[in-house]
Amino acid sequence: MSxxxxxxxxLVTHVLVVFQALRADALAWRWRLLALVPPAAPGVAWAGGRxxxxxxxxxxxxxxVLLRVAE
Numbered sequence: 001m002s003x004x005x006x007x008x009x010x011l012v013t014h015v016l017v018v019f020q021a022l023r024a025d026a027l028a029w030r031w032r033l034l035a036l037v038p039p040a041a042p043g044v045a046w047a048g049g050r051x052x053x054x055x056x057x058x059x060x061x062x063x064x065v066l067l068r069v070a071e
Contacts, residue, residue: 002067003064003067003068006060006063007064009060010060010064013053013057014038014041016053017035017042017050017053017054018041018045020045020050021035021041021044021048021050022035023048024044024045024047024048024049026047026049027044027047031044031047032048041057042054
């Protein structure tokens with residue numbers, strides 16, 4: 001049950017990070033399109049000036065992996 005909730009929260013956060021990265025005015029279009037590659041999305045959003053969503057994305061991913069390993 002907790003895997004499902006955490007996975008859903010991570011997925012919603014991922015969509016938010018991709019959206020923020022695609023709308024980052026500080027970056028050129030080719031860098032913004034790199035956000036469509038899932039592992040690169042938080043880095044692109046971070047480079048675009050967003051801080052909270054990429055950190056939350058990483059924290060949720062770490063929690064999900066820890067829960068999977070602990071089981």
